[in-house]
Each structure stands twice: as C-alpha cells, then as structure tokens.
Amino acid sequence: MDISAEFVPEGSPKRRQIQVAAEQLFLAHGYGAVSMDQVARTASVSKATLYAHFASKEALFATIMQDKGLETPLYEGMFPEQVDDxxxxxxxxxxxxxxxxxxxxxxxxxxxxxxxxxxxxxxxxxxxxxxxxxxxxxxxxxxxxxxxxxxxxxxxxxxxxxxxxxxxxxxxxxxxxxxxxxxxxxxxxxxxxxxxxxxxxxxxxx
Amino acid sequence: MDISAEFVPEGSPKRRQIQVAAEQLFLAHGYGAVSMDQVARTASVSKATLYAHFASKEALFATIMQDKGLETPLYEGMFPEQVDDxxxxxxxxxxxxxxxxxxxxxxxxxxxxxxxxxxxxxxxxxxxxxxxxxxxxxxxxxxxxxxxxxxxxxxxxxxxxxxxxxxxxxxxxxxxxxxxxxxxxxxxxxxxxxxxxxxxxxxxxx
DNA sequence: GTCTATAGGCCGATAGAC
DNA sequence: GTCTATCGGCCTATAGAC
Structure with missing residues (x-):
C-alpha cells in the first residue's frame, strides 16, 4: 500500500520523522491550519531539510495523504466462506x-x-x-x-x-x-x- | 433561525456585504484557507470596517456559520397525513x-x-x-x-x-x-x- | 462607521556554509 | 543532507484621521 516506504526502508531517519510529523499534523488539523514551520519543529528538523525532501507544502500534503489507505488488516477473516449463522x-x-x-x-x-x-x-x-x-x-x-x-x-x-x-x-x-x-x-x-x-x-x- | 438578522434589518448594508462575502468564502474554502483580507476585498469594505463589526476571524466564522440551517422550506408538504400509495x-x-x-x-x-x-x-x-x-x-x-x-x-x-x-x-x-x-x-x-x-x-x- | 496606513509576526521558500 | 539565517509577502489586528 505504502510503496514509497520500500525506497526509504530505514535509510533516511529524517525523512521518516518528517512523514510521521506531517501525517499527524495534517490528520489532526487539515491542510490550511498546518504550517511548514510546525512540521519542521515537530519533526525536529530544519525547514531547509524539509524542503530538501518535499518540494512544497502541497507536494508534502499530497504525498503523505495519498495511499494512506487501510493499513489495518481489516478484512482478515472478515468474510468466511462457511457460514452457519x-x-x-x-x-x-x-x-x-x-x-x-x-x-x-x-x-x-x-x-x-x-x-x-x-x-x-x-x-x-x-x-x-x-x-x-x-x-x-x-x-x-x-x-x-x-x-x-x-x-x-x-x-x-x-x-x-x-x-x-x-x-x-x-x-x-x-x-x-x-x-x-x-x-x-x-x-x-x-x-x-x-x-x-x-x-x-x-x-x-x- | 438567524436571530441576529433582526438587529440589522436593512440598517447596515456593509454588515450585510460582509456576511454575504464571508459566508460564500468560508463555505467554499473552509476556515483556514480564507483570510480577513479576502473577506474585506470580496465585501468591498476595509479591514478596519470588518473588525468594527466582528471582533476576530474566529468570531466572524462562528457567527456566520452557526444557525445556517435549512433556509429552504424543505419540509413543506413533505409529510402528507393522507397517504394512498x-x-x-x-x-x-x-x-x-x-x-x-x-x-x-x-x-x-x-x-x-x-x-x-x-x-x-x-x-x-x-x-x-x-x-x-x-x-x-x-x-x-x-x-x-x-x-x-x-x-x-x-x-x-x-x-x-x-x-x-x-x-x-x-x-x-x-x-x-x-x-x-x-x-x-x-x-x-x-x-x-x-x-x-x-x-x-x-x-x-x- | 469608515477609511488609509501600518504594526508586528508568521508564512512558504531559499541562499550559502559545512 | 543538514544547518542557520533570511527574504519578500501576506497574515490578524489596530491607530488615527475624518
């Protein structure tokens, strides 16, 4: 589901920090209410580093939010083929x-x-x-x-x-x-x- | 429904302009993405006038958005007492x-x-x-x-x-x-x- | 009430050193 | 890649004239 994770397995801790921080902030407050300063501060990273990884706020938001589907194995054992009741x-x-x-x-x-x-x-x-x-x-x-x-x-x-x-x-x-x-x-x-x-x-x- | 409207019947055209502009902008883009500059510009009013009517952006948003219920007579004739079919x-x-x-x-x-x-x-x-x-x-x-x-x-x-x-x-x-x-x-x-x-x-x- | 002008700060984004 | 320092701009909010 999160394909890009394979390209940054453990490789870039800062990038991972940015992703975690951005996801948390965007999910909690939406796009407009979150600033790049906030993301950088929460991720313990400078803004320059942030912009080295993501070209813009829009790109960061789009990248983080898309393919954020169901990470839960929601469907596991949800649809049994043999049904009594x-x-x-x-x-x-x-x-x-x-x-x-x-x-x-x-x-x-x-x-x-x-x-x-x-x-x-x-x-x-x-x-x-x-x-x-x-x-x-x-x-x-x-x-x-x-x-x-x-x-x-x-x-x-x-x-x-x-x-x-x-x-x-x-x-x-x-x-x-x-x-x-x-x-x-x-x-x-x-x-x-x-x-x-x-x-x-x-x-x-x- | 919109009680405050009674206090400004036709009295303040500027206030009405502000209300119309703010409602349109907030509905279209949400809270964070709309600026007070934008509201003032759209309402053809200076920012000082805007702040003379509404104490803050939060107050403006809350006032405009609350009690914005169903202005439509949605229910008119919707629930007939005599029903054949x-x-x-x-x-x-x-x-x-x-x-x-x-x-x-x-x-x-x-x-x-x-x-x-x-x-x-x-x-x-x-x-x-x-x-x-x-x-x-x-x-x-x-x-x-x-x-x-x-x-x-x-x-x-x-x-x-x-x-x-x-x-x-x-x-x-x-x-x-x-x-x-x-x-x-x-x-x-x-x-x-x-x-x-x-x-x-x-x-x-x- | 309404305007112009602006304070003071935070915004997104970048330059330059390492 | 990462930092510090900073740009120009727009932000919310206000001062002061009328």
Missing part, C-alpha cells in the same frame, strides 16, 4: 466495520479527504478507492458465495452491498464524525449494528 | 431529501462542519440540530400517523427513521461529497432512492 456473521462484520470507521485515525482521514477533495482531487479518489470501494467489492464477492449457498436472496449484489455499508453509517457514526458525541460504547455500537443487520436481513435474507 | 410518498420524500443533501450549498456546509467541528464545537452541534436531527424528528412524527393508519409495521420509530436517512446517504452521496463524481443525473438519484425505499419497505412496510 448468517446473522451472527453479518453482525460480526458490521461491528468490525463500524468500529474501524469510528477510529480516530479513520475519522480524521475522512474529514480531511472530504474537506480537501476539491483542492486535491486525488485525495478523495484515493480515500474512496482504498476504503469504501474495496470494502464493497469484497462484500460483493462474498455475497456471491452466500447466494450460491442459498443463504441470501439478492437481485443486485451491488445495491445490497452499498446498502449494508450505508446502514452502518448510522446516526452514531454521523454524530461522532461531527464531534458531537464521544466514542460510543460497545453497547451502542452493537445496538446500532444489530438494528442495521435486522433491516438488511429482512430485505435480503431468505 | 406509501411507496410513491416515500420515493418523493427520499428524492427531495437526497436532492437537498446533494446541493452544493448543503454539501459545503457539511464539509466545513465536519472539518471544523473539533475547533468550533457549536458548529457540529448546530449543523446536526438544524439538519439531520430536525428531519428525523419530523419523520418520526409522521411515522406515528402512518402507524395508526396501519400502513407500516414499526417497532422502533427512531430506528426506522434513522435507517431511512442512512439509506439515503448512499454511495451516490458519498462519491459526490468526496468530489469524485459530478452532480448525479435525475435517473441516478431516482434509482438510488427507489432501491433504498425498496429495502426500507421490506423491513417496515406491511
């Missing part, structure tokens, strides 16, 4: 997905991508491709298996997958993304996921 | 809601609220209260009427309302909010809404 599997998937979307890091990336997508078109595209789009594709493929097992009744897998994810972006997620509520408790998350799975199963379950 | 009514409601959410002005406010909610907590709260929360409350009230008419089968109106709105925030909305796609066509909107209403009705219709 479909409801339980969907609830486990949903809980995992919603938990991931509610992580501070994911939310920060979402907020920055949304806010700066107009100025950095690649950012919106990359976020979508590495995030929601990948998740949906995997879900669609898994739906194919479930369909063959006769566990679901799905005319249009694309729509079924989209709606599963849309149902996860519930009010809990909206309120948290707007910084209204703190991180919801496990109970709140499970309640929201259970309600979403209920609805999805009534539409697509057999 | 429930599906048609839900599709009409959904289309209207999705269209509103996809308007450039609504999206800009959403992006700014999301990006700056951490720095301006009131902003996230106000956006939620004037937008999604109000819509959900009206939907819940309307669901009560539908329930009495025996047209729907809803255990928890809150969940049913939340999920109706979540289903409207579909992939079409996500892609547009990330500036990936242009404004979707009428057909795309209707297809998305129809699929959402299908699913919602299978879960809550009678």
């Amino acid at each position: 479909l409801r339980a599997v969907l609830e486990s998937m949903g809980t995992r997905l919603l938990r991931f979307m509610l992580r501070e890091r994911t939310l920060s990336l979402y907020r920055v991508a949304l806010a700066e997508a107009a100025r950095f078109p690649e950012l919106g595209r990359t976020f979508y491709a590495n995030g929601p789009c990948t998740m949906r594709e995997r879900f669609i493929a898994w739906l194919g298996v479930m369909d063959q097992s006769g566990l679901v009744q799905v005319d249009d897998r694309d729509i079924a997958a989209e709606q599963f994810m849309a149902l996860m972006r519930s009010d809990v997620f909206l309120r948290r993304s707007l910084s209204i509520d703190p991180l919801p408790t496990d109970e709140e998350i499970e309640r929201s996921v259970r309600a979403a799975v209920d609805t999805w199963l009534r539409a697509f379950g057999r | 429930l599906r048609a009514v839900l599709e009409s409601m959904g289309t209207r809601l999705l269209r509103f959410m996809l308007r450039e002005r609504t999206l800009s406010l959403y992006r700014v609220a999301l990006a700056e909610a951490a720095r301006f907590p009131e902003l996230g709260r106000t956006f939620y209260a004037n937008g999604p929360c109000t819509m959900r409350e009206r939907f819940i009230a309307w669901l009560g009427v539908m329930d009495q008419s025996g047209l729907v089968q809803v255990d928890d109106r809150d969940i049913a309302a939340e999920q109706f709105m979540a289903l409207m925030r579909s992939d079409v909305f996500l892609r547009r909010s990330l500036s990936i796609d242009p404004l979707p066509t009428d057909e795309e909107i209707e297809r998305s809404v129809r699929a959402a209403v299908d699913t919602w009705l299978r879960a809550f219709g009678r």
